[in-house]
Amino acid sequence: MSNVIEVRNLSKQYRIGGVKTRNETFREFLVNTLKRPLRSFSNSENSGRDQSFWALRDVNFDVAQGEVVGIIGRNGAGKSTLLKIISRITDPTDGYIKVRGRLASLLEVGTGFHPELTGRENIFLNGAILGMSRTEIISKFDEIVAFSEIEQFLDTPVKRYSSGMYIRLAFAVAAHLNPEILVVDEVLAVGDMAFQKKCLGKMNDVSRSGRTILFVSHNISAIEHLCQRGIVLTHGNLAFSGTAKEAVQYYMHRAMGDGDTGTSGNFVDLSHAPGRWAQRRPLLRQLEFCPEDGKSLKAGVRVGAPLTIRVHFILPSPTSSFDIGLGFENLLGQRVFTAHTAFEPGRDHNQVTGPQVFVCEIPSLTFVPGEYVLRVWMDIGQVEVDKIDNAARFEVIPSDYYGTGKSPWNGIFVLKHHWSLVNPKETSEYAASEALPAIKPPLS
Amino acid sequence: MATTELVIKPRKGWQPFDFREAFLYRELLAFLIWRDIKIRYRQTLLGGLWSILQPLAGTLIFVLVFNRWAGVHSDGPPYSLFAFAGLAPWTFFSNSVTNSSNSLLASQQLVSRVYFPRIFIPLGTIGALLLDLTISLAVLGCMMIYYHWALSAKVLLLPIFLIGTIMAASGIGFAFSALNVLFRDVKYMVPFLLQMGLFITPVIYPVRYVPSRWQTLFGLNPMSGMVLGFRYCLLGSPVYWPLVLTSLLMCLILFFAGLMLFRRIERLFADVI
Secondary structure, three states, X not given: OOEEEEEEEXXXXXXXXXXXXXXXXXXXXXXXXXXXXXXXXXXXXXHHHHOEEEEEEEXXXXXXXXXXXXXXXXXXXXXXXXXXXXXXXXXXXXXXXXEEOOEEEEOOOOOOOOOOOEHHHHHHHHHHHOOOOHHHHHHHHHHHHHHHOOHHHOOOEHHHOOHHHHHHHHHXXXXXXXXOEEEEEOHHHOOOHHHHHHHHHHHHHHHHOOOEEEEEOOOHHHHHHHOOEEEEEEOOEEEEEEEHHHHHHHHHHHHHOHHHHOOOOOEEEOOOOOXXXXXXXXXXXXXXXXXXXXXXXXXXXXXXXXXXXXXXXXXXXXXXXXXXXXXXXXXXXXXXXXXXXXXXXXXXXOOEEEEEXXXXXXXXOOEOOEEEEEEEXXXXXXXXXXXXXXXXXXXXXXXXXXXXXXXXXXXXXXXXXXXXXXXXXXXHHHHHHHHOOOXXXXXX | OOOOEEEEOOOOOOOOOOHHXXXXXXXXXXXXXXXXXXXXXXXXXXXXXXXXXXXXXXXHHHHHHXXXXXXXXXXXXXXXXXXXXXXXXXXXXXXXXXXXXHHHHHOHHHHXXXXXXXXXXXXXXXXXHHHHHHHHHHHHHHHHHHOOXXXXXXXXXXXXXXXXXXXXXXXXXXXXXXXXXHOOHHHHHHHHHHHHHHHHOOOOOOHHHOOHHHHHHHOOOHHHHHHHHHHHHHHOOOOOHHHHHHHHHHHHHXXXXXXXXXXXXXXXXXXXX
């Protein structure tokens, strides 16, 4: 197999002065230019180091034809910069990428949509912007419209669309792109569940047809399902490259912080969690899992077994109004269960501050076997202050929950329930029906 | 594989213009022009009528203020024909420069999200304005019929001045749109420059009002020669060739200088915009 993408020593440097405090006006530019010699004279030691950062540093990898590669990394790891360079939106500072074949990139759905134009007009415009020819759009027009499910609004300006309709139309156009190499960024994070599944399905079809795909997502289960290979970026460096499964494991491993605590893997250090949302304070410090009988979490939690999760966090100032939430999601990204301190009756604390531990006891974890990821978040005074996706991952393993040796696989959770076979004559309904005329079988 | 190999590497300094790529993307340029035309008069009552009303109203004001009250006279044809024939290319030029200067900033989302030849953004806005120019020329035709002013064979030279006007407008538009990404000052400078331009271009007054030793110098303003050329081709007005040729040369220089400046700054767009 030949390589369709070759990335060599790719680096991208952003000047902080060139991004955040850019010269907004010509006057500032003049003033700064005049000041520059003075500045470099006065503090030449520090300024050089502080004024730039490397969004990407010496990244090397190859993508073979037909491969579906997932790129994983926390916010600011350089994923988007990498895609922007491959898409030719911005230049690298050093190194190069060789691309063989027609490449289309989808860094956002609905790029170039104009609110004043109708759905029909936007299909053409957006298609052209994404690199489709007019004849190509015409030939796929009906398919696009059918996929988007907005037939009756085709001649309405998209500014009157609901956000859902807008996204559906935008994705429908994008989904019908037919390049040899497709670069996709995070676009599945939008739209409702049913439509997301449809899009994942469409992407699956595309990848099966032998096209090369580069895919960035926070949805690690999507990466695991769609991609063959995975690349993990941390701080602009390529930290790992391997199969998608290994890459996700590597990423999660870092998230779990096993290397740091060393012990049984029941502690998850959250202080540098890769899944922490932007602009959140790192107040959630640690998750501590206490499965039954002091077992290791790595061994998995048996269906129906108790699980205790201790959340270590910090309250920066005295307060009595704070909450912790734990969201359990399965690999389809479905929220299976939410545990929240607000659900605890009769909760009433004094004002506290500093390090705290909230203990969540689940007497019986009744999820069907499979892998689950945990989202954890924290509110102070009803304001969300910290939130971490993919904070931890654990496996629920089969057990003899029903005491029959039969293990449940389907569905989402198990529930204690009972079946009994009774003599029909003993039920009250039977007695009642006896009093009525016998039910005749329908004429056939 | 028959497909071409693309190498993405740092670009430094002056870049040649990639005509092959522009040709590959030509359909997109057509779509961008079509979009601009489609949205220009959306949700207006008069719609496309505006492209006729604007130069007509301008002409009316010029006739009243300069011809009737200030006593400015044309160089032969009725003043309203004279003013309109000058106003048509000037309006096109002025709108082109205004719209294209702001075009990149208005298309921020496109610039930072998808790749295509960036030059199409200012070029598309100018292309869309060509429709307005065509409409105003049709209106001029009607006015000429009304005034019984005959068209001569000189009209065959019109394409030269049309292309000259487009080149001048594009060159300045390229440069301003690119500079506007770096320095927002351009946004405030453009209306002022255009206002000044109207007075140093013989749109309202005939060129004989300009002292003859200044006339060739006047040609450094590319639109001076273009306005004279338009009048020469359409109305048969007298023309001062040294001025016109200087202007034509300026149109060429501006076009290529603007294009080069655009290509030079282009690689910074996504990072800076």
